[in-house]
Amino acid sequence: MNKLKLKIKQKSSNLVVEMDAGRFEKLAASFGMFNPDFLKSVKRAESDYKKGRVKKIKSLKELTKK
Secondary structure, eight states: OOOOOOEEEEETTEEEEEOOHHHHHHHHHHTTTTSHHHHHHHHHHHHHHHTTOOOOOSOGGGGTOO
């Protein structure tokens, strides 16, 4: 198994993760991110964002409130 070299930096409440692009592609492939269904869902999400059909939330708990 290959080792994944990462650089992790914390900036305020955000984390910045840096890795080699080639290794990222291998990681993405192992998570199924090149699956055609996943790519279609990303295109739909971009379309929704461009059309303003998004809702800003601060927590995932907000999605369960009605």
